[in-house]
Amino acid sequence: MIKIAVTGAAGRMGGRIITAIKEAEGLELAGAAERPGHAMVGQDAGLVAGCGPLGVNISDDLEQVLSGADVLIDFTFPEVTLKNLEICARLGCKMVIGSTGFTPDQREGVARLARKIPVVLAPNMSVGVNACFKLLKEAVQILGDGFDVEIVELHHNKKKDAPSGTAVRMGEVVADALGRDYNECAVFHREGMTGERTHEEIGMQTVRGGDIVGEHTVYFIGMGERIEITHRAMSRDMFARGSVRAAHWLDGKTPGLYDMQDVLGLK
Numbered sequence: 001m002i003k004i005a006v007t008g009a010a011g012r013m014g015g016r017i018i019t020a021i022k023e024a025e026g027l028e029l030a031g032a033a034e035r036p037g038h039a040m041v042g043q044d045a046g047l048v049a050g051c052g053p054l055g056v057n058i059s060d061d062l063e064q065v066l067s068g069a070d071v072l073i074d075f076t077f078p079e080v081t082l083k084n085l086e087i088c089a090r091l092g093c094k095m096v097i098g099s100t101g102f103t104p105d106q107r108e109g110v111a112r113l114a115r116k117i118p119v120v121l122a123p124n125m126s127v128g129v130n131a132c133f134k135l136l137k138e139a140v141q142i143l144g145d146g147f148d149v150e151i152v153e154l155h156h157n158k159k160k161d162a163p164s165g166t167a168v169r170m171g172e173v174v175a176d177a178l179g180r181d182y183n184e185c186a187v188f189h190r191e192g193m194t195g196e197r198t199h200e201e202i203g204m205q206t207v208r209g210g211d212i213v214g215e216h217t218v219y220f221i222g223m224g225e226r227i228e229i230t231h232r233a234m235s236r237d238m239f240a241r242g243s244v245r246a247a248h249w250l251d252g253k254t255p256g257l258y259d260m261q262d263v264l265g266l267k
């Protein structure tokens, strides 16, 4: 039995992950954590998640939560995730990270700490989005350099980072396949007399509203034709199942930084 702990246990993803652990074979919820002062601290994690009592109360003491865990699944915020990763690295607990919005420095911090423990870090844990990453690479290989690329993402009005981690990864995949540097060619804002669009740029557009779970479209726009590769998430459950699959996959792995392409065997 692989013992899993969950941080952000009362969050939108936390609840779905706890439910997915309950439904998975060979895994059990060993602990659940929230930030100190959170209204759900002390409550049964299963009741908070809506999947029935699990006999595991949400705690604000992560070290104590990790004492009985093999893997921590963390969908919180970059600053919180990095602090939690430091604790995991010290205690030798493996980690699955779903948080998005890392700065380049924070990403380096994750890579440095992943030299001590095995870590899966992925901006999107769904099979469909990870298939799209492969399709995008293939699209560029077929289409070559002749199409303008624009990426549009839509999410709910509670999302804190923009563009989404998934959109950024899509931009990186396309830029890489085109032999460009994403950090140099991404354009996030157009207003006023912008001048003509350069051929090299990749436009990154963000829409926020209501309860949209997550939608991503990459447009390849040519002369007289347009290709659109779209992924629409209908619920958060496949992100949660992906994180649980990653936790399972980490069993027996050596320290290092892995992603969902490793977990799904897509590399």
Ligand SMILES: NC(=O)C1=CN([C@@H]2O[C@H](COP(=O)(O)OP(=O)(O)OC[C@H]3O[C@@H](n4cnc5c(N)ncnc54)[C@H](OP(=O)(O)O)[C@@H]3O)[C@@H](O)[C@H]2O)C=CC1
Binding pocket: 007, 008, 009, 010, 011, 012, 013, 014, 033, 034, 035, 036, 038, 075, 076, 077, 080, 097, 098, 099, 100, 101, 122, 123, 124, 125, 126, 161, 165, 239
């Ligand atoms: N990789 C993937 O497949 C996916 C990634 N995500 C990403 O996951 C992250 C979380 O998303 P979502 O669940 O919607 O966000 P939520 O805000 O609903 O959940 C985050 C939770 O973390 C809690 N939290 C804050 N600080 C701590 C702490 N120190 N210890 C433990 N818990 C803490 C928050 O509490 P409080 O609200 O009180 O601050 C909240 O309950 C985002 O970065 C999002 O982009 C989302 C979906 C899929």
Ligand SMILES: O=C(O)C1=N[C@H](C(=O)O)C[C@H](O)C1
Binding pocket: 100, 123, 124, 155, 159, 160, 163, 164, 165, 166, 167, 213, 214, 215
């Ligand atoms: O915050 C969300 O909700 C989501 N975040 C991830 C991202 O930033 O890419 C993945 C998913 O689209 C939902």
